[in-house]
Amino acid sequence: METLYAITVGILTACSIFLILRGRSFPIVVGITMLSYAVNLFLFSTGRLQIDGAPILGMVENPTDPLPQALVLTAIVIGFAMTAYAIILAVRARGEIGSDEVNDLDTHEQSEGHR
Amino acid sequence: MISQHLAILPILIPLFTALLQLLPWGDRPQPIRRALGLAATLLNIVVVLSLLQQVSTKSIIVYALGDWQAPFGIVLMVDQLNALMVTITALLAFPVLLYGCYAEDNLGSHFQALFQFQLMGIFGAFLTGDLFNLFVFFEVLLISSYALLMHGGGKWRIRACLHYVLLNLTGSALFLISLGVIYGATGTLNMADLSQQMSTLQGDRAALAYAGGMLLLVVFGLKSAILPLHFWLPQAYSTTSGVAAALFAIMTKVGIYAIIRVFTLIYGAEAGSLSGIGHDWIWPLGMLTLAAGALGVLAARDLRLLIAYLVVISVGTMLASFSFATVETTSATLFYMVHSTFITGALFLLADIVAFERGKTASRIVSGRRLAHHGLLSVAFLLAAITIIGIPPLSGFVAKLFILAAPQMDTQGFWLWAFILPTTLTILVTVSRAGSKMFWHTLAGKPGDQRTPRGKLVAMFMLLAVSIAMTLFAQPIKDYTDATAKQLSDIAHYRQAVLRPELGGNHVD
Numbered sequence: 001m002e003t004l005y006a007i008t009v010g011i012l013t014a015c016s017i018f019l020i021l022r023g024r025s026f027p028i029v030v031g032i033t034m035l036s037y038a039v040n041l042f043l044f045s046t047g048r049l050q051i052d053g054a055p056i057l058g059m060v061e062n063p064t065d066p067l068p069q070a071l072v073l074t075a076i077v078i079g080f081a082m083t084a085y086a087i088i089l090a091v092r093a094r095g096e097i098g099s100d101e102v103n104d105l106d107t108h109e110q111s112e113g114h115r
Numbered sequence: 116m117i118s119q120h121l122a123i124l125p126i127l128i129p130l131f132t133a134l135l136q137l138l139p140w141g142d143r144p145q146p147i148r149r150a151l152g153l154a155a156t157l158l159n160i161v162v163v164l165s166l167l168q169q170v171s172t173k174s175i176i177v178y179a180l181g182d183w184q185a186p187f188g189i190v191l192m193v194d195q196l197n198a199l200m201v202t203i204t205a206l207l208a209f210p211v212l213l214y215g216c217y218a219e220d221n222l223g224s225h226f227q228a229l230f231q232f233q234l235m236g237i238f239g240a241f242l243t244g245d246l247f248n249l250f251v252f253f254e255v256l257l258i259s260s261y262a263l264l265m266h267g268g269g270k271w272r273i274r275a276c277l278h279y280v281l282l283n284l285t286g287s288a289l290f291l292i293s294l295g296v297i298y299g300a301t302g303t304l305n306m307a308d309l310s311q312q313m314s315t316l317q318g319d320r321a322a323l324a325y326a327g328g329m330l331l332l333v334v335f336g337l338k339s340a341i342l343p344l345h346f347w348l349p350q351a352y353s354t355t356s357g358v359a360a361a362l363f364a365i366m367t368k369v370g371i372y373a374i375i376r377v378f379t380l381i382y383g384a385e386a387g388s389l390s391g392i393g394h395d396w397i398w399p400l401g402m403l404t405l406a407a408g409a410l411g412v413l414a415a416r417d418l419r420l421l422i423a424y425l426v427v428i429s430v431g432t433m434l435a436s437f438s439f440a441t442v443e444t445t446s447a448t449l450f451y452m453v454h455s456t457f458i459t460g461a462l463f464l465l466a467d468i469v470a471f472e473r474g475k476t477a478s479r480i481v482s483g484r485r486l487a488h489h490g491l492l493s494v495a496f497l498l499a500a501i502t503i504i505g506i507p508p509l510s511g512f513v514a515k516l517f518i519l520a521a522p523q524m525d526t527q528g529f530w531l532w533a534f535i536l537p538t539t540l541t542i543l544v545t546v547s548r549a550g551s552k553m554f555w556h557t558l559a560g561k562p563g564d565q566r567t568p569r570g571k572l573v574a575m576f577m578l579l580a581v582s583i584a585m586t587l588f589a590q591p592i593k594d595y596t597d598a599t600a601k602q603l604s605d606i607a608h609y610r611q612a613v614l615r616p617e618l619g620g621n622h623v624d
Contacts, residue, residue, distance in 0.1 A: 020281075028281055029281075032281065032285060035288045040291075043291055046299035071247060071294070078251070078254045078287075085258065089261070089273070089277055090277065102277065102278070103278075
């Protein structure tokens with residue numbers, strides 16, 4: 001189980017890094033979303049993987065660590081808000097700049113002259 | 116009663132002020148929002164000053180949220196370093212907000228509330244004693260900073276903001292990974308408890324904790340703009356509005372504070388095999404950041420870009436000095452941090468005023484028309500320049516003197532001198548070039564007719580006055596930073612204050 005889990009997290013992270021290194025805002029946002037999934041899964045596993053273990057003392061013989069679950073919940077909420085903001089910002093940037101290139105050179109030089 | 120809950124007030128006051136400011140206040144809400152914001156910021160200054168006074172007489176204040184004792188609950192921890200940082204923030208926030216109240220807050224919606232949320236995040240990050248809580252407050256301050264950075268809108272601001280947001284989202288993911296790794300290796304996220312666990316780690320777990328610590332350095336390096344991670348800063352700071360840039364003078368310091376905290380308390384002298392893992396990296400990176408900043412100021416053709424690179428230089432100086440890890444150098448670093456925060460804030464406000472009064476040439480370093488307040492602003496620029504360069508007699512000189520005098524004169528100390536002195540020369544050349552172009556080589560003809568409101572000038576001079584006051588009161592401030600550095604090195608004291616073994620709050624493994 002641990003191996004499968006580790007491979008899943010690894011593949012998700014690798015894909016997200018590939019996407020983040022693209023030059024357009026949409027793949028980057030998708031990549032960051034995917035990275036936050038991978039991170040959430042990873043955080044969850046830091047309490048050690050265990051099947052049928054409720055995070056409450058006294059309910060089962062081997063209770064699991066409740067803290068990573070709380071951490072993941074917090075991280076999901078924050079990640080969701082941040083992703084929403086990033087998407088809106090990317091759409092705004094696409095509208096105002098007229099391209100979803102994160103870094104194209106001509107417009108950058110214009111910006112130097114603009115200031 | 117109030118004094119017992121003093122530690123949480125700097126977080127609660129901005130929170131409730133922001134919520135009040137968000138209420139619909141009739142047809143003309145702005146005056147009420149401004150009054151609320153200014154009153155809350157003043158109140159916060161009172162609160163943090165009494166915190167400062169408490170920690171300088173008593174030892175560490177530990178505030179257990181919901182009375183859940185550490186290491187199981189989240190604690191707020193106020194030692195002298197925390198108190199110093201929140202005091203700087205509160206003192207910076209008031210003039211900047213005052214400046215913002217002169218129509219700057221009409222450029223976009225909810226500037227006032229965002230400003231308070233930003234303060235809440237910064238105060239929270241400075242006060243918390245728990246690593247995950249630090250992450251949460253980082254996110255609070257980041258999401259408001261995303262909005263503040265965009266304040267006023269415009270193409271180039273949005274592009275800079277997009278870079279900033281995407282980089283910081285990636286940084287947040289790395290932060291979470293490092294927290295996961297550290298939690299997996301030690302089973303705790305409370306800073307004092309972590310410092311206790313680090314020394315007992317063996318084998319694989321020690322390696323994991325090492326990786327976690329290095330990841331934390333990357334994350335904080337991104338926040339504080341260390342060399343390979345500093346490329347977002349000049350663009351973001353030079354395109355945003357002056358008031359946001361001035362407030363962001365404290366943002367890089369949040370990263371530096373986190374580095375100081377984590378690499379003295381958790382990976383500090385008592386971390387066994389993991390002690391001092393950060394310092395080997397912070398030293399060369401700090402020096403290279405200095406050099407990169409110096410190249411940046413030489414290339415800058417815009418006053419605001421120039422100031423942004425001065426921020427990079429100050430980050431490099433602080434890290435290089437901190438990496439010596441002695442009480443004297445840490446104290447010098449803290450003194451420099453106070454100086455650099457206020458002067459950077461003042462410079463960004465000044466650049467904004469100058470850009471406004473010059474009209475079309477804005478803040479580009481070219482000859483332009485005379486300003487409406489030409490004499491006054493020239494004097495202000497001269498004072499600010501003397502301070503930031505480090506020419507006697509103002510606070511910049513004192514701060515640099517401490518930084519240079521603190522380390523022992525061995526090879527490492529020599530390299531510090533060899534980097535800082537030429538950098539200072541570079542700053543001298545570029546800042547005087549900017550000043551003479553913008554204030555002396557003015558075009559013939561009528562001076563500009565755009566006059567800055569008096570309140571904005573007052574706000575800027577308030578920040579400049581802090582620098583002058585720092586020169587006058589250098590001795591008491593240095594005494595305080597000395598005591599702070601000494602307290603930072605006394606790790607056992609933290610463990611005792613936070614974990615309180617006499618209450619049976621020991622970590623159960």
